Amino acid sequence: MEFGRPVGRDGKPNHFVTGSLGAQYASEIKPGQSEIEKGMIHLNERETAKLSKLFVTAFHLAQREMPFTEFVEFLRLQTVNFDVHLMKNHCSDKQARTFVKFIAQNITATIMNDVKGGCFTILCDGSTDSSVTEEEIIYVRYIEQVECKPVTKFLCVWGLEKADAAGIYEAIDKALTEIGDFPNWKEKVVSFTSDGAPVMMGRKGGVAAKLRNDVPHVIPIPCIAHRLELAMKNAGKDLSLLSSLDKLMEDVYKFYHYSPLNWTGLQETGEALSIKVVRPVNIYGTRWAGHRRRALMALNTDFIDIYTHCTQVSMTNRGDSGAKARHILDRLKLLEFVLFMHMMLFYFAACAMLSDVFQDNDTSIDLIPVRMHAACAKMTETDVDKMAVDFLNEEVVDGKYKTVQLEKKKRGCST
Known part of the structure; x- marks a missing residue:
């Protein structure tokens, strides 16, 4: 094939035509129709599709809060399961970090455009x-x-x-x-x-x-939810039973959360008593009043189960676990403590519902005073004395609550 000739000696078109003849020949070929251009477009499409899969994989890791070192393993899994070849380039934890960085920049730019x-x-x-x-x-x-x-x-x-x-x-x-x-x-x-x-x-x-x-x-x-929490603490600062109740829920949570042996024992006790055990809840967390309500509900649901298991631990373990179990038992079997726990279930339920409204992103400003007035009305209009009497008459039978014999607080005894 010779330069400058539209047709080579072999009779095939010469693709290296120069000068006016080259321009004339080139004008007859439409953009994107040459084999080279088609190949480049196909290559770019494949590379774009591959990068798209890499970005999605990196985003999945970040969204699930997984380490970037898992990026390569995810790519290998996709290669095996879906017969997609992603292991040639950009397959390292450093590249995953780069992908997430660009994703974050794109999301931030979108947000700031609206802002x-x-x-x-x-x-x-x-x-x-x-x-x-x-x-x-x-x-x-x-x-x-x-x-x-x-x-x-x-x-x-x-x-x-x-x-x-x-x-x-x-x-x-x-x-x-x-x-x-x-x-x-x-x-x-x-x-x-x-x-x-x-x-x-x-x-x-x-x-x-x-x-x-x-x-x-x-x-x-x-923050109105934080102010509600401060108001609740201020309202209960003179109630010694409230601080004791918080301490009991914290002790119960730590007793079973940090000891797999105790948690397994509680579950086995629940199975023996045909009780569905609820895992004790930490009273401290982002939902404030909601955490206290869940912790109280868990303590009330597991009451007989916790009492039975702690009794077993206190009798068989003379070490640190036994001492903690006895300390929990001393408070669980007090009549005034059980009565106060029941009363707080009512109040924390109302406060937790109000706190959830305050923390909901979809809450409108006109809804807040309505819910506040409703919660205040519910708490102020409730006859507390009648609630206490009804609890003692309906839930406490012959001095027992859920088969646990309750005791009155002894003089000089501190909860």
Whole structure:
């Protein structure tokens, strides 16, 4: 085949034609119709499909909070099950981290595009990672443009050089400026929400005060669910039985959570008594009042089971477990303790429902006072004395609650 000739000596078209004849020949070939172009398009499509599968796999790991080292194993599994060849390039934990980084950047950019379109609220709280490094979790709340409804979105977790008001305020500013690419965010922010800690909501030196110094129109709004928890603690601070009840639920949780032997024994006791055992619940958690309610319900459901198992442990174990079991028994068999537990089931149920409303992202501002008035009415209008009498008449038979003989508190005895 010779250059400059439209047809080679072998009679086949010459694809290396130059000059005017080359231009004429090239004009007869439509874009995307040559074999080279078709091959490149097919190659790009295959590579794009492969990268798409890699991105989806990396996203699955991140969403399930799994280590990036599992990325290669997931790719091998897909290769075996679906006969897709993903093991040639980009198959390492470092590449998985890179994929997740780009996914996060894309999600953040989408969120910030909506945020920049109107006003927004900053929500943040402190956190500590596995390396005991102080960090700040930052969220933004804004009106979603398509459905025109308020949404709350996670923005980032930002490491703090110092966990004081100045350090947190600097972290918020850098997060919105650098990650959110929103240098003029102070012109659009309308409120700031966090817990009631002085470092966050302090009137003089808190983060809210520093933000108001720069943006006078910002409205600081303390977390209403956190305020409810503080109100509950303040209302019960003079009730010694309430602190004793919290201590009992905490002791029961630790007794079975940190000892597989005790938990297995509780399950075996439940099977012998034909009782479906509910795992004891930690009273401390993100749902505050909800955790206390669940812990109380679990303690009441497992009452006879826990009492029977602790009795067995106290008789057969003279060590630390036996001492803990005896301490739990001393409180479970007190009449006033059981009666108080029943009363708190009612009150914590009302508070937990209110707390859930406060923490629901779909709750509207007009719904909050309605639920608050309903919860307050339910608690104030209930005849507590009648509730106590009904419990003693219906649940306590011959001084026994669920076959457990109850005792009255002895003088000088502290729960």
